[in-house]
Amino acid sequence: xxxxxxxxxxxxxxxxxxxxxxxxxxxxxxxxxxxxxxxxxxxxxxxxxxxxxxxxxxxxxxxxxxxxxxxxxxxxxxxxxxxxxxxxxxxxxxxxxxxxxxxxxxxxxxxxxxxxxxxxxxxxxxxxxxxxxxxxxxxxxxxxxxxxxxxxxxxxxxxxxxxxxxxxxxxxxxxxxxxxxxxxxxxxxxxxxxxxxxxxxxxxxxxxxxxxxxxxxxxxxxxxxx
Numbered sequence: 001x002x003x004x005x006x007x008x009x010x011x012x013x014x015x016x017x018x019x020x021x022x023x024x025x026x027x028x029x030x031x032x033x034x035x036x037x038x039x040x041x042x043x044x045x046x047x048x049x050x051x052x053x054x055x056x057x058x059x060x061x062x063x064x065x066x067x068x069x070x071x072x073x074x075x076x077x078x079x080x081x082x083x084x085x086x087x088x089x090x091x092x093x094x095x096x097x098x099x100x101x102x103x104x105x106x107x108x109x110x111x112x113x114x115x116x117x118x119x120x121x122x123x124x125x126x127x128x129x130x131x132x133x134x135x136x137x138x139x140x141x142x143x144x145x146x147x148x149x150x151x152x153x154x155x156x157x158x159x160x161x162x163x164x165x166x167x168x169x170x171x172x173x174x175x176x177x178x179x180x181x182x183x184x185x186x187x188x189x190x191x192x193x194x195x196x197x198x199x200x201x202x203x204x205x206x207x208x209x210x211x212x213x214x215x216x217x218x219x220x221x222x223x224x225x226x
Contacts, residue, residue: 001027001083001116001207001220002027002030002031003207003208004114004204004207004208004209004220005027005031005079005081005114006031008079008112008114008222009031009034009035009079010034012078012079012110012112014035014078014079014112015035015036015037015078016035016036016037016038016075016076016077016078016079017031017032017035017037017038017039017077017078017079017080017081018038018039018040018041018073018077018079018080018081018103018106018107019031019038019039019040019041019080019081019082019083020041020068020080020081020082020086020099020103021041021042021043021068021082021083021084021086021089022040022041022042022047022048022051022063023042023044023047023051023084024047024050024051024054025040025050025051025054025055025061025063027081027083027084028040028051028055028061028063029051029054029055029058029061031081032058032060032061035060036060037060037077038060038061038062039061039062039063039064039073039075039077040061040062040063040064041063041064041065041066041068041071041073042063042065042066042068043065043066043067043068045065048063048064048065051063068082068086068090068098068099068102069090069095069098069099069102070098070102071102071106072102072105073106075106076106076107076108076111077106077107077108077111078107078108078111078112079107079111079112079113079114080103080106080107080111080112080113080114081113081114081115082103082113082114082115082116083115083116084116085116085117085118085181086115087115087116087117088117088118088181088182088183088184089179089181089182090182091158091160091180091182093192096182096192097192097195097196100192100193100195100196100198101196103196103198104196104197104198104225107225108225109225110224110225111224111225112201112222112223112224112225113198113221113222113223113224113225114220114221114222114223115220115221115223116207116218116219116220116221117184117189117218117219117221118181118183118217118218118219119183119184119185119186119216119217119218119219120159120183120184120185121215121216121217123217124161124183124217125151125154125161125183126151127151127152127153127154128150128151128152129150130150131148131149131150131164131166132148132149132150133146133147133148134147134148134149134165135147142169142170142171143169143170144170145167145168145169145170146167146168147165147166147167148165148166148167148168149163149164149165149166150163150164151163152164158182159182159183159184160180160181160182160183161180161181161183162178162180163178163179163180163181164176164177164178165177165178165179186203186219189219189221193223197225197226198223198224198225198226199223199224199226200221200222200223201222201223201224202221202222203219203220203221203222204219204220204221205217205218205219205220206218206220207220
């Protein structure tokens with residue numbers, strides 16, 4: 001995702017960027033290098049603590065505790081991004097309208113909004129029979145962590161997929177959590193964007209700019225503020 005975002009920063013000579021649902025700044029910090037100002041917002045204070053620690057010494061990056069569905073920063077940006085499929089975390093139409101309006105209100109004219117989301121294809125909505133390993137990573141204080149999960153149930157009426165997650169630590173302990181994800185069709189996404197004054201200019205099926213088709217599992221979207 002970083003390469004595509006950097007490409008658009010260069011193409012439009014962007015000087016400022018807003019990262020919505022920035023998490024620990026894993027994307028914010030590297031893409032901020034050529035910018036005058038980059039701001040990351042997130043509702044999870046724990047994530048922001050890590051982001052601020054990683055950004056120590058960078059005077060062009062800041063992280064703020066904000067609700068993505070209703071925020072006001074008293075400034076506008078050349079570009080806004082939302083990665084990690086965070087688009088799917090806004091389960092209700094009201095929440096998504098709030099997010100997109102807030103983003104649009106913080107974009108300069110002809111500013112770009114780049115985001116990703118999974119689409120409601122059979123592959124994405126397949127229910128798992130058991131937990132599987134999603135990722136393995138290292139924590140300084142806990143060693144290797146095995147991050148596991150499964151798609152447990154899909155509600156076709158609400159278009160929400162319910163997932164269970166587990167993290168297995170080297171000391172034998174396990175933590176359990178869950179996440180609910182909304183799967184919207186491209187036609188719905190286009191309507192929501194238009195209502196917020198945003199128009200899709202580019203669509204890809206991957207962050208490496210693979211061609212988008214009606215059967216694509218993923219949407220990487222570039223929208224422009226009208």
